[in-house]
Amino acid sequence: MLARAxxxxxxxxxxxxxxxxxxxxxxxxQDVITESQVLLDLRVAAxxxxxxxxxxxxxxxxxAQRLVxxxxxxxxxxxxxxxxxxxxxxxxxxxxxxxETGYKTDLVRYGISVQDLAAHLLAGLRTLxxxxxxxxxxxxxxxxxxxxYYDGLARQPGSAAxxxxxxxxxxxxxxxxxxxxxxxxxxxxxxxxxxxxxRIRYRDxxxx
Numbered sequence: 001m002l003a004r005a006x007x008x009x010x011x012x013x014x015x016x017x018x019x020x021x022x023x024x025x026x027x028x029x030q031d032v033i034t035e036s037q038v039l040l041d042l043r044v045a046a047x048x049x050x051x052x053x054x055x056x057x058x059x060x061x062x063x064a065q066r067l068v069x070x071x072x073x074x075x076x077x078x079x080x081x082x083x084x085x086x087x088x089x090x091x092x093x094x095x096x097x098x099x100e101t102g103y104k105t106d107l108v109r110y111g112i113s114v115q116d117l118a119a120h121l122l123a124g125l126r127t128l129x130x131x132x133x134x135x136x137x138x139x140x141x142x143x144x145x146x147x148x149y150y151d152g153l154a155r156q157p158g159s160a161a162x163x164x165x166x167x168x169x170x171x172x173x174x175x176x177x178x179x180x181x182x183x184x185x186x187x188x189x190x191x192x193x194x195x196x197x198x199r200i201r202y203r204d205x206x207x208x
Contacts, residue, residue: 023203023206025202025206026064028072033071043112048120068200070123084129135183139183150174
């Protein structure tokens with residue numbers, strides 16, 4: 001009995017230590033996102049943008065929200081049988097960065113590994129793939145939509161000083177732009193609905 005009590009006490013102390021070292025930042029139902037995951041996401045993002053790492057509370061909350069969205073997307077992909085890029089795709093995503101001068105030095109400077117970078121890029125690719133497969137087929141842009149957008153540009157102040165290309169020259173580009181905007185709007189609307197339905201809890205102490 002004493003041995004069991006000591007083991008139990010050791011486990012409790014171990015859990016307490018783990019919570020101190022890597023506490024939960026967000027819980028999404030039974031899934032959790034830890035503070036270390038949030039900090040790693042910020043470090044990789046800073047590496048990709050060639051910017052200093054921002055570890056402010058606001059930046060950590062934005063990162064956590066992004067990770068929550070990625071988790072919700074992965075859940076939906078599994079439930080709806082949407083095929084997302086496999087882990088093997090990450091190598092091709094990392095290759096362009098690996099070819100840059102000072103690549104390994106920068107990884108060390110930002111405190112991240114090749115695996116961290118690969119996982120971050122793969123998560124982004126999976127989000128894009130899910131968005132395209134789930135929402136793009138239902139999005140439509142009519143000729144009237146394209147025309148109205150072009151006319152709106154033509155009415156903007158300063159358009160006379162810098163004339164726009166003709167409507168026919170602009171048609172394809174505007175159609176693509178409107179399509180991308182509406183796909184992203186569909187994703188945002190879906191995420192808002194799913195977030196409201198999910199049991200998401202942010203731990204304020206992780207964002208101080």
